[in-house]
Amino acid sequence: MAAPATSPERILALGFGFWGAKALLSAVELGLFTELAKEPLDEQALRQRLGLHERSARDFFDALVALGLLERLGDFYTNGPEAERYLDRASPEYVGGLLEMANARLYGFWGSLTEALRTGQPQNEARHGGDLFGALYADPERLRQFLSAMSGISAGPGRAIAAGFPWAEYRTFADIGTAQGALPVALAGAHPHLTGIGFDLEPVRPIFDEYVARHGLSERLRFAAGDFFRDPLPHAEVLIMGHILHDWDLEQKRALVAKAYEAIPPGGALIVYESLIDDERKQNAFGLLMSLNMLIETPGGFDFTGAQGSAWLHEAGFRATRVEPIGGPDSMLIGIK
Ligand SMILES: C[S@@+](CC[C@H](N)C(=O)[O-])C[C@H]1O[C@@H](n2cnc3c(N)ncnc32)[C@H](O)[C@@H]1O
Numbered sequence: 001m002a003a004p005a006t007s008p009e010r011i012l013a014l015g016f017g018f019w020g021a022k023a024l025l026s027a028v029e030l031g032l033f034t035e036l037a038k039e040p041l042d043e044q045a046l047r048q049r050l051g052l053h054e055r056s057a058r059d060f061f062d063a064l065v066a067l068g069l070l071e072r073l074g075d076f077y078t079n080g081p082e083a084e085r086y087l088d089r090a091s092p093e094y095v096g097g098l099l100e101m102a103n104a105r106l107y108g109f110w111g112s113l114t115e116a117l118r119t120g121q122p123q124n125e126a127r128h129g130g131d132l133f134g135a136l137y138a139d140p141e142r143l144r145q146f147l148s149a150m151s152g153i154s155a156g157p158g159r160a161i162a163a164g165f166p167w168a169e170y171r172t173f174a175d176i177g178t179a180q181g182a183l184p185v186a187l188a189g190a191h192p193h194l195t196g197i198g199f200d201l202e203p204v205r206p207i208f209d210e211y212v213a214r215h216g217l218s219e220r221l222r223f224a225a226g227d228f229f230r231d232p233l234p235h236a237e238v239l240i241m242g243h244i245l246h247d248w249d250l251e252q253k254r255a256l257v258a259k260a261y262e263a264i265p266p267g268g269a270l271i272v273y274e275s276l277i278d279d280e281r282k283q284n285a286f287g288l289l290m291s292l293n294m295l296i297e298t299p300g301g302f303d304f305t306g307a308q309g310s311a312w313l314h315e316a317g318f319r320a321t322r323v324e325p326i327g328g329p330d331s332m333l334i335g336i337k
Contacts, residue, residue, distance in 0.1 A: 020067050025103035027064060028087060028096045033079050037088035040076040098152025101145055109296050116295050123296045132247075132297055137203045147207050150179035154242050157273050158186025160326035161240075165271065165334070167191045174199055174236040176228060176260070177244040181208045185215045195220045197234045201227065228256060233263040240271045245309070246290065249300025254312055261316045261337060268337050270313065276323065276331040277305045286329035309333045 027033065030050045035041065041049065047057035061077055064070040069083045079088070086095045105124065112123035121127070125135035136142050161183070171193060175183045178198030188194055198208050202225040212221045224234050229252070233239065239260045245253045260270045275287035287303050294301035306323035310333060313321045318335035325331050 020063075022107065023060065023063055023067065024069065025099055025107060027060075027069070028099045029103050031089065032064075033069075033083045033087035033096070034089045036070070036077060036079045037084060037090065040073075040078045042075040042077070046077055093155070095152045095155075097145070097148035098150075101149030101152075104145065106293065106296070110293075113292070113296065116292075120295070122299060126297075126299070131299075133201065137201065143203060144207060147180045147204060150243070151182035151211075154179070154182040155186060156328065157242065157326050157330050157332075158183040159190070160330075161271065161273060161332060162186050162190035164324060164326060164332070165238075165269075167194060170194070170237040170269070172196065172236040173238040173240060174224070174234040174263070175240045175242070176233060176256075177241060178208060178223075179204065180211045181221065181223075182211075183240060183242055184221045185212060185217055188217045188220050189215065197222055197224050197236060199224045199226060199228070199234050201225065228259065233259050235263050235265075237265060237268045238271065239264055239268075240273070242273045245272060246274050246294055246303045247298050247301045249302075252300070253304075254315070257312050257316045261318065264337050266337055270318065270335040270337075271332050272309055272313075272335075273326060273330055273332040275303060275329040276309065276333060277303055279305045279307045281305065284329055290329075306331060306333055310335075 030052075032046070032050060035046065035049050043058055043061060046061065047054065052060070061070065062072070065072050065077070069080055069087075071078050071080050078084075085091060086093055087099075088094065089096060109124045115121075116123045122132070124132060126132050136146050167187070167190075172195055173184075173187060174197040175181070176199050178184060178200050181198045184196045184198050188196055198212070198221060200208065200223070205223050205225055208223045209218070212218050212223075226233075228244075241256065241260065245256060248256065257270070264270065275284065275290045277287040277291070278284045281288065291303035294303060310321040310323065313333070313335035316335075318337055320336045321333060323331050323333050
């Protein structure tokens with residue numbers, strides 16, 4: 001039998017994927033899509049707006065056209081439809097906060113992946129000891145950038161969880177490790193009968209309060225400060241943990257699930273949402289790479305499959321669990337007490 005026809009094209013595209021990735025990240029950093037959302041601009045005007053060298057501009061802009069992010073009509077550049085919707089800082093659906101954080105932090109840290117693979121040690125701000133959140137939160141600018149980046153990964157899942165869970169059966173929820181509060185805002189915005197708590201470390205409070213007020217939801221959403229390892233969790237009918245468990249090692253994951261079980265009444269629910277890895281560990285490349293990101297970012301964190309998560313929930317006492325996709329690489333794991 002003849003061997004199937006192959007070509008190195010896919011391998012080379014993957015190997016050089018960082019070229020396109022960095023072009024996008026630099027464009028977000030420069031505010032290019034935000035400028036083009038205001039008005040179409042020709043090469044010279046866009047170059048001057050962004051303060052770019054004349055040698056770089058044309059190739060940079062046209063590469064973004066070829067990557068499908070920009071369009072060029074005659075001499076004028078405009079955003080493509082996805083860039084217009086998701087990469088303009090003024091858009092309510094802006095996901096660039098996540099990309100700004102990827103550009104400012106992860107892009108450099110991932111350069112040390114080989115070292116992380118050899119040593120098992122974090123390669124970020126906590127490289128020389130200390131913990132990620134302590135290091136981030138010591139610098140107000142990094143704190144704000146990190147928390148707004150979290151909204152980039154939780155706003156979409158928030159809308160899906162608002163639509164895909166039987167909220168009519170519940171009245172109260174608490175989002176554990178809420179960051180800016182994108183998930184509570186999505187839930188309270190979609191369901192006027194719900195009241196909720198965003199629980200996080202004390203330095204997060206002003207950023208949560210400001211975000212919730214901006215969405216006009218301060219009446220039904222409040223912040224509770226605490227450390228989820230040291231303090232009791234707030235009580236509510238539904239507890240949510242989004243991208244929390246993957247930050248921690250197995251023993252810490254189990255401790256957090258046990259604490260969540262204590263904080264909800266019989267019939268209450270725990271919703272864990274993450275880029276859950278498929279049970280065969282063969283399909284969800286984003287989830288598997290997210291787990292390597294936890295290698296770079298944390299001393300013991302790792303992502304996990306729906307089956308693993310369900311087992312931890314059953315161990316803690318949850319009587320029923322189910323896993324449901326919520327779009328993209330993310331799924332939610334639901335446990336009923
Ligand atoms: C990866 S972010 C996830 C944010 C959000 N749930 C989401 O999905 O976008 C982890 C969050 O946990 C919070 N956190 C970290 N350690 C904590 C602790 N010991 N107690 C309470 N919150 C903590 C961080 O401040 C951060 O907001």
